[in-house]
Amino acid sequence: MEYGERHKKTFSRSQAKLKAEAFCAYQERAQQELRDKLYEWGLHADEVEEIISELIVDNFLNEERFAIAYVSGKFRMKGWGKIKIKQGLKHKNVSEKIIKTALSHITQEEYQEKLTETIKKKIKTDGEPKNIAQKSKLIRFLQSKGFESDLIFNKTTDILKKY
Structure with missing residues (x-):
């Protein structure tokens, strides 16, 4: 066991609720993030679920x-x-x-603009792809960023035609 694991501080239910409120007020949190944090603070399942319910009601957690x-x-x-x-x-x-x-809060127009911007930025840093290997490298990069393959192929084809 490492030093940090042996000497983890545990909190009472009321202390944990106050810390959880501060944790959620600092930035938006997912319920699972908070659940993990409460368990880390030494609370039991029933206490964790009660605190989460209270924070949802008090609008700290949404x-x-x-x-x-x-x-x-x-x-x-x-x-x-x-x-x-x-x-x-x-x-x-x-x-x-x-x-x-x-x-749904991302508009299709915004999404297309972001993809275009990302492609152009990558072409600017790596240079225009001149062969299949360079094009596939660009496509893999865009896929790793989480863009859909059909959009990538259409947009890269359009942009590379202009170069």
């Missing part, structure tokens, strides 16, 4: 609000596509319905 903030941040700041964002939300145990609602 899964839809979290998902919308997550989508917005990952799309606008990190330049992620919908596939990668969806995977991230699923990893945080957000429901499919909420994921769909949150992703």
Whole structure:
């Protein structure tokens, strides 16, 4: 056992609730993130679920609000596509319905612009792809960012025609 694991501080229910409120007030959180944190603080399952319920009622915790903030941040700041964002939300145990609602906050126009911007930025740094290997490298990069394959092929074809 490592030093940090042996000397983890545990909190009473009331202390944990106050810390959880501060944790949620600092930034939007998924219920699973908070659940994991409460378990880390030494609480038991029934206490964890009670605190989560209370924080939802007090509007400290809102899964839809979290998902919308997550989508917005990952799309606008990190330049992620919908596939990668969806995977991230699923990893945080957000429901499919909420994921769909949150992703609908990205307009098709915005999405196309972001993909175009990402392609142009990559071409500017790597140079225009001149052969199949370079084109496939560009496509793999865009797929790793979470953009859909059909959009990637259409957009790269359009952009590369102009070069």
